[in-house]
Amino acid sequence: MFTGTVVQLVRAVLRDAGLGQEGLPAGHRDLELMSGGVDASTFLVHRAAGDVVVKLEGTGLEAESGALRAWSSHSHHVPDVLGFGRLAQAGCAEPVPYLVLEVLRDHAGGVAPTASELLEATPDLGSRIGEALGAELCRLHEAVHHEGFGNFGDSPGAERTYDSWGAYLSDYLGLHRDFVTATGVSDRRLRLALDALRDTSYDDAPRLLHGDVSVRNLAVYQRDPLAVGLFDPNPLGGDPSWDLAPVANKAALGDELCRRGGESGSAATDAAVWSGLQAAYGALPDGRMVAAQLVQAVLQAEARHHGRGDGDLGEREVAVADDFVRELVDRLVR
Ligand SMILES: Nc1ncnc2c1ncn2[C@@H]1O[C@H](COP(=O)(O)OP(=O)(O)O)[C@@H](O)[C@H]1O
Ligand SMILES: [Mg+2]
Numbered sequence: 001m002f003t004g005t006v007v008q009l010v011r012a013v014l015r016d017a018g019l020g021q022e023g024l025p026a027g028h029r030d031l032e033l034m035s036g037g038v039d040a041s042t043f044l045v046h047r048a049a050g051d052v053v054v055k056l057e058g059t060g061l062e063a064e065s066g067a068l069r070a071w072s073s074h075s076h077h078v079p080d081v082l083g084f085g086r087l088a089q090a091g092c093a094e095p096v097p098y099l100v101l102e103v104l105r106d107h108a109g110g111v112a113p114t115a116s117e118l119l120e121a122t123p124d125l126g127s128r129i130g131e132a133l134g135a136e137l138c139r140l141h142e143a144v145h146h147e148g149f150g151n152f153g154d155s156p157g158a159e160r161t162y163d164s165w166g167a168y169l170s171d172y173l174g175l176h177r178d179f180v181t182a183t184g185v186s187d188r189r190l191r192l193a194l195d196a197l198r199d200t201s202y203d204d205a206p207r208l209l210h211g212d213v214s215v216r217n218l219a220v221y222q223r224d225p226l227a228v229g230l231f232d233p234n235p236l237g238g239d240p241s242w243d244l245a246p247v248a249n250k251a252a253l254g255d256e257l258c259r260r261g262g263e264s265g266s267a268a269t270d271a272a273v274w275s276g277l278q279a280a281y282g283a284l285p286d287g288r289m290v291a292a293q294l295v296q297a298v299l300q301a302e303a304r305h306h307g308r309g310d311g312d313l314g315e316r317e318v319a320v321a322d323d324f325v326r327e328l329v330d331r332l333v334r
Helices: 004-016 061-071 115-121 123-140 165-174 177-182 187-199 241-259 267-281 286-307 315-332
Strands: 031-036 041-045 052-056 081-087 096-101 207-209 218-222 227-230 236-238
Touching: 004 031, 004 041, 004 052, 004 081, 004 096, 061 081, 061 096, 061 207, 115 123, 115 218, 123 218, 123 227, 123 241, 123 267, 165 177, 165 187, 165 286, 177 187, 177 286, 187 286, 187 315, 241 267, 241 286, 241 315, 286 315
Parallel strands: none
Antiparallel strands: 031 041, 041 052, 052 096, 081 096, 207 236, 218 227
């Protein structure tokens, strides 16, 4: 149940996007919250002229809209952008950013489930989901981000662009230097790691990357043959390894947790998704993968430290993530 204010805001957004003529939600029954993430809120909006998805208030919605539009000529499986803008609101100092998207549907006409939901019900589809994800990433990575390397649009950090991917990664890790040394990496080895990140040879052209590749952001349009598409990007320009790294890291962390006797219900599925992805995408040189994996492993380990004590995130998960950071530094700096 939503307050009248949310309904009014969604109606104003649709008018601002030029979709007012096509019918507006009448009341709270016409809105369904799809997620209220830390950042954005996503609503499924029922209208006489057809449902749409409205995302509100996030940072990064402008970048998301730019990436989805750029990918529309490479893949049929990204949602169409029906509107993006910023709406001035009485009582709000800043206008509220919004994004209106086509609803992703499955073949039966329902809202497409995510691959994460499908895998919970059918874990043995891991390898096929990974292959389909790899094929979709190949299509998305055809798009070049001509503005250069790094974040763009209204994403945090977009005020700086980089002339190389190595400079971006090295700068990024440098921002987390205190955390990395706290995991037991010496200052000297950290300096060598920063140099190695900068000096590794990457793809010359900045590819338009998704930036948040996960089975949670993968819609399943069709089961047989399997058809999937990525949505909810946190896009940036850079080396393709960045989009493979989260899947590689999830598999590695799950595997290590199991080896230490911890509970990771999805470890076998995560490993299957990763091997399917590699089979379909093709392997990237180890140095490029390790570079991307290291920076993402640091972010993940930091998140685990912050989430310590929450729910079922135990000390073992925290230790596995810290050890993985050290292992990746060792692989990068031989
Ligand atoms: N265009 C869309 N069509 C159908 N469902 C969507 C669409 N966009 C988002 N969703 C659903 O809403 C959920 C949250 O949206 P998402 O864009 O991933 O935002 P966030 O992860 O930042 O909360 C997704 O997991 C998905 O189930
Ligand atoms: Mg998401």
